[in-house]
Amino acid sequence: MIKVRVPATTANMGPGFDVFGMALQYYNEIEFEEIKQGYEFYSEGKETDIPIKENLIINSFLKILRKYNYEIKGFRINISKAKIPLSRGMGSSSSCIVAAIVAANTFLGNILSKEDIIKEATEIEGHPDNVVPAFLGGMVISTMVEKQVIYSKVKVPKSLSMVVMIPNFKTSTEEARQVLPKNYTREDCVYNISRAALLVNALNNNELDKLRVAMGDKIHQEYRKTLINNADDVFRKSEEFGALAEFVSGSGPTLMAIIHEDNSEFVDKMEAFLATLDNEWEVHLLKPDFNGTTVI
Template identity: 60%
Template sequence: MIKIRIPATTANMGPGFDSFGMALKFYNEIWIEEIKQGIQVIQEGKPSEIPLEDNLIYTSLVKILNKYGYDYHGFKIEVKECNIPISRGLGSSAACIVAGITAANALMGNVLSTDDIIREAVEIEGHPDNIVPAVIGGMVVSLMDEDKVIYSKVNIPNDLRMFVMIPNFKLSTEEARHVLPPNYSNGDCIFNISRAAMFVNAMNNGELDKLRVSTQDRIHQNYRINLISDAEKIFEGAREYGSLAEFISGSGSTLMALVDKNNKGFEKKMTSFLNKLQDKWEVHLLEADVEGTTIL
């Protein structure tokens, strides 16, 4: 039996549209066992209600096994822990894809390199921003050069924490992309290029005081924020309680606030603030995961 732990990921992170991502200490745990025949998918003790053809763990697993000529007869896939919610901007699809490919690689005797796993996963997912940190951990800048994935890790200041706010409503990536304009002005592009560059440098240098200005964005957040109930109000509350920066996680609906670990009162104050809103918000104060996907 192969036991895999995969971290949640936050992507975009303000100005890094489709290129910045970070793994978080918030995990799914998936066990995969080869059996003599049939397919069994168990979700936290119960048969999964997701159709097999829509189960990204299974489809990614068999895609890789078929591609590399591995002969199999059946599998038992058990999702032991499912902390990463679906359609909330925390990399749930990336986690499933990476789990399936990691299991396939283990079954085949670890014939795939880390770069191979990333390449195969990005081919399925379509973009690297969640995939790469899910595989290798940490904060990563990723890009596509034709069909090759190029990535580089960014240092994460030791004092930085991520306050994750997950609402009880979903926001599909398709819907979030639909509201984006087809073109951007030179001014907006220059604005984002400068912020993205500053964000990476501020992280590498531990310059927490530069995070607010460097996480500003004109490419996606202004268009998506109205899709997330009370988002502007929540960002205002986070600023009032001393957060370093705020942004939409992925395409939403999860919101993130970057917090200095020495801001001891932030979590309690912000949780109280969220509890007064109409929707229910699940909150977690997390560190970055620096290991990525691991076989337990």
């Protein structure tokens, strides 16, 4: 049996629309086992009836095994630890894809290189901003040149913590894409370019006082916040409670606050505020994950 641990991810990250992603210390663990025939799929020990055509883990797993001519008569998959929520902007689909490819590669005798795994994962997901940090860990800038993924890691200060605020409602990536405008002004593009460059350099240089300006965005967040109940109120309170910056995680509805690890009162204050809102919110204090996906 092979057990794979894969981290949640947050993508887009302020001005880094479709480009920036970061792995977080919040994990799914998935077990893969070869059996004599058929397939079995469990989530935390309970058998599920997800049709095979809709099961991203199974399809990603089989795609790689078949592509590299590994004949498997049967298999059992169990999501033994299911932390990453679905449709919340925390990379649930990327975690499934990356875990499946890493497991398949283990069955194959680790014939795939790091670049091979990134390429295969991106082809399945359609974009690299979540799958690359999910696999490599840390904060990563990713882009595509034709079919090749080009990426570079950003140095994240160890003093930073991420406060993850997950509401009890979902948003779809498709809906979050539809609310975006088809065209942007030159001023808006320059605004985002300057903030994205500033964000990377501020993190690399540990200039935490610049993060609030660096997280500015005019490409996606203002439009997507209309789909997230009380997003502006949460952001205002986050700044009031001493956060360094806030952003929409992925396409939402999860919201993120970046805080200094010494801000010991932030979580309690935010939980108290969120309890006054109509929707229920789950709050987690997390550190960035720097290890990425591992076989354990």
